[in-house]
Structures are given as C-alpha cells and as structure tokens.
Amino acid sequence: MLEALSAVDARRWAVLTRAAFAARRAEIDALNVFPVPDGDTGTNLYLTLDSALDSVRTEHEAAGILGTATLEQECTALSRAMLLTARGNSGVILSQLVRGFAEAIADSGLPQAGAEVVADGLQRASRRAYASVTRPEDGTILTVAEAAASAGGAVVCQGLAAVVEAALDAATEALRATTDQLPALQRAGVVDAGAAGYLLLLEALARVVHQDGAHVGERMEPFAEDPSMRRREGWSTHGGVVEPTGHDGGPPASLADATEGGPAFEVMYLLRDSDEERAATLRTVLDELGDSLLVVGGPDLWNVHVHVDDVGAAIEAGLDAGRPYRVRVTHFSDQASHRRPSSGVGVVACAAGPGLAAVFEEAGAVVVASGPGQRASAGQLLDAIRACHTLSVILLPNDRDTELAARAAASAAEQEGLDVHLVRSRTAVQGLAAFAVFDAAAGVARNAAEMSHAAAATRHGAVAVASKQALTSAGPCEPGDVLGAVGGDVVVVGQDLAEVALDVVQRLLSSGGELVTVVGGEDVPDGLVEELGQRVERHHRDVTVTLIDGGQPHYPLLLGVE
Template identity: 45%
Template sequence: MPSTLDPAAVRHWCTRALDALRRGREDIDTINVFPVADGDTGSNLCLTLAAADRALRAPEAECRTVAEAMRTAAHGALLGACGNSGTILAQLMRGMAEVYADPDGGGEPSGADLLRRGLRRAADAAYEAVAHPVEGTMLSVARAAADAAAATPGNDGAAVARAARDGARTALAATPGQLAVLARAGVVDAGGRGLLVVLDALAATLSGEEPDPPEPARPPAAPDNPPRPAPEPRHAPRADGEEQPSPAFEVMYLLDADEDAVHRLRGALDGLGDSLVVIGGEGLWNVHVHVDDAGAAVEAGIAAGRPHRVRITHLASAPDRHTAGATPDCAGEPPPERTRAVVAVVRGEGLAGLCEEAGACVVRAPAGGGADEDTLTAAVRGCGAREIVLLPNDPELHATAVRAAERARTHGVRVAVVPTRAAVQGIAALAVHDPGARFDEDVVAMTSAAGATRYGEVAVAAREAWTTAGVCQAGDVLGLVEGDVAVIGDDVAGTASDVLERMLAAGGEMVTLVVGPHAPDGLAARLEAQVRRGHLGVDTVVYEGRAGAGPLLVGVE
C-alpha cells in the first residue's frame, strides 16, 4: 500500500469511501437533525461522492499525477454536489486538490507534509464557503482532522491519515456539546459522521488496514475533550439553544459567473435565507441556500450569470413525506395540512428515491402494471394538502389519474393532472415545481417543463415480438424513443449511444440520464463524453436508478 497518495490511491480512496457511505447511508440519514431535519445527509454525501467516483473512472479521465486525480475528483464532486453536506464535502475535496496542484517548491507532490497541508486547506476552504459557519458540525470535524494531522510528526502519510481520522472521531463525539439540537436528539452531527467515514477510508487506503467499525449513531454520554465554544450564528440555533424557523425551500444550481458577480450573489442570497454555501472557481460555481422565496434565489443567480441544473426542494415537506404503496394504505389519519403537494407515480426504488428527494409523495406502481384509481385517490387525500399536482408518468395511467382527481375534488381538494408520459418528464416537472407560486402558474410551469422533455429508454426484450423497428428476440436490447422502439441492438452501451444521438438530433439544452444498477460499468461517463464531444452547450445530469430500474432512462429538454 502507498504511504502517500498517488493516482491509483486517490481512485481507491474515493471508491472505498463511497462503498462505506452507501452501507452507512440510512444510519446517517436517521440522525440528520441539523441544519434541517430532512433525513437526507447520508444520501447527499453518497450522491456527491458518486459523482467524484464517476469522474475518476470516465474513459477520458487520464490522471497521470495525483494532482490530476484530485482535480478530477473535486470537479466531479462540484458538478454532482447535493444538499448542504454534499456541497461542503465537494469544497473539502477542492481544497485538497488546490494544494496538490500547487505544492510549495514545485515538482511532483508527495509526502506526509503535503497531506497535512491538503487537509488544512480543505478545512479552511470549507469554512470560507459557508456564509455563517456553525461549530458542532461537519466543519469543526474537518478542522479537528487538520489539527491532528498537523500535530503528527514524520513523513509517514498513513500515520498522518490515521491521526486525522482519530482527531475527527474525537471532534464528532463532542458535537452534541456544541449544538443544542444535537444534544436534545441524542445524536452526533450527521455531516461530521459522514466525513469520518471518508477519512476512515483514506486511512485504510494508505495503511492497508481494515477500517474501524462504524461509529455509533448515539454519542457517548460525556466526550473526553471539552468542545470549543461555539460562536452565535446569525441563522440556525440562537444563543439560548433554540432554533429559528427553517426556510421552506432548498435551492441549488450550478452557475457560470466571474468572481466579482459571485461576491455580489453571496450578499444577495445571504439576505434571503440561511445555510448558504457557495463553492467553485474559475468561472463555475455550485450554489446552495435555504430560502422562503425560491424564485428570488434563482433570479439572484440570473443576475450574477447563467444558472443551470436548478434544483428546488420543498424542505417543509421532507420530514412529513408520505409514500403510498400498492394498496391505499395512506387513507388513515392525515398528516398536518400543507398548502400544496405533488403526487408522483413511479416504478422502482431508485426513481421513487429521486422523486422523494424532490419533495413528492410517491405512489410505487407494481412492476409491469400501474396504480389503480383507489390507490391514486387515497394518495392524493393522504398527502394532507389543499392543492395537489398529480404526475402519472405513464400514458396509460392518464385516464385513471383524471378519474382519481375528480373523486378527490368532491372532498374539497384542488387537483390538477400534469400529463407526464414518462418518469423523466415527471423529474423535469418536479425541478420547476414552486409551491410558493399561484396554483395555476405552478401547474402551467410543470406542464411546460414536462412537455419540453423528450424521453427515451433502453430495455431488454423479454420475448420475441413485433416492434416498430422490426422483430425482436428475447434478450435483444431495445432502444425506445417517445414510447416506440427505434433501435434493436445486441448491447446496452451501443444502443444507448444510438438512442441518445437520435434524441439530440432535434436539439436540446439538458440531458437527464437515469442509470440502472445493471447497466454496464462506465455507461454514464461514456454518454456524458458523447454529449460533450458532439453537442456543445448541452448539460448532462446523471441519477442512479438503483433497485427496480431498467438499464437506462433518457430525457432531453
């Protein structure tokens, strides 16, 4: 095992940390209570690190030096950062990459001292990115790791990594003493716990030792070291330990802008909300903020430059999400009433997770079939909102959705059906959903976004059949565009490439790829590279389809 980082070690570290985060994701989600108790910190860290891992494994990622590997991983994390914790993790990676790209004295970076300085720059960069740093969080865990690394003598990189991990563990145990909301919940900070997993993977990569067992979700009764006094943040907890009301929306977007414009943007967003984190540089930035006025946050980005990959999540709905199963089991005691909610019908856990992360109430349709009228009616009423937007995500479900909407209206619920024909159209509609807008305006915007999204799919034929592209045999790979078979192929990658090219022939600004668990390794990276080579100005966003998803879903907006 290398005692310091090299390109192969960076890739191994990233993969190892991602695997560990995926194993601990649910546990980390469970203890997520700060800054918003929306139960997604583990998921956001996984999504962010998965983007870094994909970037490192892309065919065009020729990382000959550790500096190139760190820069590639950091750029992937910047593009794929999700949530408050994911954005901070991406900035930590960027901070380390800065040191490896420009070591003092020049030359190829190596040695334990470089790792020490990388960890220090990572912690400093994370503090700089957060508008109002709060102690007892992922930030203080990162700083403690850097402090412990700096105090470790010698040129053994593995020893430095182990010290950083141990320093992070001590700081994590101290977080309940620094944040009252953690103490009351009896948990450690979720983001800090996720960072400890990443540092544990770093130590294991450099030492060859098996990582320590996962940290318990509940902290010890009395930490060995007293915590540093926490400054009073302007947002989040007050001096008396109570929290101010959380804003309604999480807004994230990538932004093309210069540094002066971003400086002005920080001031504008800081006046709109809290949990402001802005990372990036060299013209590309990732912006994260919690606000009550999502439209104003996006407009501030437009004033600063070109925002894209805009994601708006209704935070108020996150803790109270209700999921309808194959039977109408959500018709009991309704949750506290909300003004507006979105009900989305999906197949597969991966797509369900994506829609839930966007704030939707999900109806999981059985494999090979759709939801019935009773199930949809129960889901609409069970959301506990006065206004509902219903996304059937299947042309065959549209009539059923309309009938369910009519039944729900007799109970005083205002319901509109957006005629989404595929899951990627539903994702596009959710991306522009704005509960703060007037109901009719929101429905029009969602309908427009769905209608502007062409959809495709790559699937495997189960049996011999006639198709619009000819006769297929069982095991053939089918490429569908707008529901019709356009390509019959013999491998997923080639068929996916053909489908994507056909869909982009009519133009587009954004490609959405939902990659299933059984897709070939590197498929998303190859398709992203195809878009970059042949279609300038087109952005690509990749989601993991996870269990129940087919090889590939494609959306082109």
C-alpha cells in the same frame, strides 16, 4: 503500509468512501438536526460522491485515460465533478473538502502524495470548508475538519501513516464533542451529521494507507470489522445506535418538526458567466433572504445553495450575478411526505433504448436509462427506487454489468427501511420475461420469486457487428463480421444479420421453447425484425413470436426464448 498515495490509491479511497456512505447513509440522515437543510445529510453525501465518480469515469473514458490518469488528473476531475453533482448543504461542503485535497496535490507537482502533501490537503480542506460557509458554527463538520488538519500537520515528520492516524483520532474526538457544542445537538443527544460523514472519509483513507483488504486489481469487499461499515453507539449519548426513525429520543420525529419556524424551500443552482465580485454580491443578497447559505466554486463555475421562503428572489439574485442553470427547488414539507412510502410493490427497470423504456413504462415501472456506454450508477438507481414511493420494490438491472450497482442501490435503500428485491435479469429479454409475470396485487416476496424464476428460465442471445479483429469462441472475426451470441458467448461468425440471427434462434430453441422475443436495436435494417419473426414462425409452427422496437445501441438484435 503506504508511504505515499498513488492515483490508484486515490481511486480506491474514493470508492471505499462511497461504500461507507452507502452503508451508513440512513444513520447519518437520522443524526441531521443542525443546520436543518433537507433532513438527509447521509443521502446527499452518498449521492454527491456516487454521481461524481460516475461523471469522472465517463470523462476519463472519453479522454482515453480511464485507469491510467495521474493522481492530479484523478483528484482535479473529482473535485470539479463534485461541484456539479453536489446535493444539499452537506454535498456542497464535501465538494469543498475534496477541492482542498485536489489543490494540495496539484500544487505539489508530485506524482504521489506523501505525508507533507496529505497534511497540506487536510489544512486546505479545512480552510475551503470554512470559506464556504457564511456564518461558521462550532460543533459542525468545520470543527472536525479543523481538528483533523491540526493534528495531522503536527506529525508530518513521522510519515503518512502517522498523519492519517493523528487526523483520524482527532476527528473522532472532535466529532464526539460536537454534541455539547450546539444546543440542537445536545437536545437530540447526537453528534453532527456532516461531521460524521467526514469521519467516514478519513476512516476510508486510513484503510487505504494501511492497505487493508484486497491488493490492487483484486475485487474489494467491505470488511465486517471495518469501522466505517458499522453503526455507532458513540454517535448517540443515549447509549444506543441512532435509528433512521429517530425513535431513540434524539433526532426530530419528522422533517416538519425539524423545520418549524425556518425557511420553507431549499434552492440550489449552478452559476456561470459570473466573477468573484458578483459572486460576493450574490452571497450578501442571499444571506439577507435566508439561511444555510453556500456560494462556492470559481473562477468559471459556482454552486449556490440557500434556504429561503422567497424562491423567486433567490433565483432573481442569481440572474443578476450571472447565468443560473440546473435550478432545483425543494419544498421541505413535500419532501417529508415523500418519505412516507405507500403500501404496494413498485418496480424499477433499466432500459438500454427508448423502445424498451416505453415498454417498461407502459407496464408501470420506474425506468432508468442504462446500457453499454451509459450504465446507471447506484445513485441513479437509488433515486428511482425512492421515486416508486412504495415500501417494497422489485429491481430489474437487465444487464450483467449493472448488477453490482443495483446491489449497492438496494443495500442503500434497505438502510432507509425499504424492502428491495433484486431480480437477476442480466439481459433486456430476461427483464421483459420477468415483468410479464408481475402481479401488482401480490406481495413483494411472491413477485420476486416468480419474476426471478421467469428471468432464469429465459434463454438469451444477441446479434452484433464486430468492431475489431478478435479471436472468439466461434473462431476469428474481422471488423464488419456479424457475431451471434448465446448466453453471452459468441457461437457463430457470419456475414448476414438475418442468417446469423436465425442460427442463434435455432440454438436457443434446441431444448424447447414456446415464446420467442425479438428486440430490434437502433441500427437494425428496416424490415429485418419482421422478416426474422416470419421466418421463425415458418420453421416453428408451435412458437409464438413477439417483436419489439427496442432502440438499444450496439446490438441490432436481442433474442429471448421462454
């Protein structure tokens, strides 16, 4: 059992919380009845944290501290990233809860967070959450955060585990009590949605402190017995698990029912070039225009969230207070209709370059930019799945290192009632082969089977230029050497792109093949792709060659044989 949280522990806490949000997002969405922001509290919590973690990873990679950042660096970076990625009312409040923990850790000046620092973090998180809401209400996430902070602070002398367990127990009881604290929750017979999300965060913390699961450095898989991964009967007074459809008699049957009589639009934006005084004035103006108001952040950046009927007035108020950007306006009735997917099968495809993206888009896929240095997060893939507006979706990661994120996105989408099939396309050429057999008139199961078979039957290779000295399977290489790979393993080291590429194609064709696909990258020399295609056709008269201007970085040539 941990006596203090290190930077590694904090990262694990964040990752486990994200996993819990992914597993439970649809159930939390169904709880959402007050306040009525956009009907998807669980989704907003998940996407806020997922996008923030992705942003922190990118930031730390650029700074050269990925995996070695201090506890303060990890928490401060996550806090700021969440202010930028916050979605909906719930996401903004979550960002303030995390900000409270980050401030406690920063002010302690300690390399690890023991009982006192974590208890202080619980207190600051509660205060930050209360300060973010213009009109605090009992029976919300604020009540649960306050109960957790009070209980944790009372047992500091007993150590970190005692603080976390006391906070978790108090939050569990406080969450159960929210049903009777708000008329809307009582009528629905459910607990508060945002508060349920905070409970999952505390459960993930308890799991880290108790060192459940794998040790540091090992692959972590969610435990079947982990309460944060299980749906709860206790979240509904009707005695059953809350269903995403709301058919247990609790949540409204539709978003339109929930928002009847309330503001028609959700407006969110980030605000720069402002100060505390103008932010306070903005808060007053927006409070008169609508409800569900949050103006949080400072001193150089604020996140603004409000529900209004007059969108223009809400944005003009922001212009008076500073410089709004990333303005997002959602019409609640439109959002409700978007949640009713059509029949048919959609396809989501990852693409590492603009040329590849164009090919997939022209074929009808929703495309997500993803490749080395910019791999898509689970949240981005989930957005794309939902953007298909179909009940069934085929997901093509087209990259081995994106597969886990794709699985997480598929799992999260299935919680929403969508039928998502992941095709294990581990390279762009496998994804192209899979999409070539897609039949829009066929069902999702048949398409998934045919596309999976096509991807698996495609042998793949690549040509790249070595960036450093290394020992490969084909021998040593120096910076500038040309590397040819088959199935992800370097099989030839040479000096000429065309010669190495031809060698790779010969190896791919050694066991037969009818179609060779050559995908040129952004750094491929002019004319090389065409030259390679002609040479392949001369050597193999019975082979058809397809040339694609992919525009992908890092790999001048991607090669496939079907």
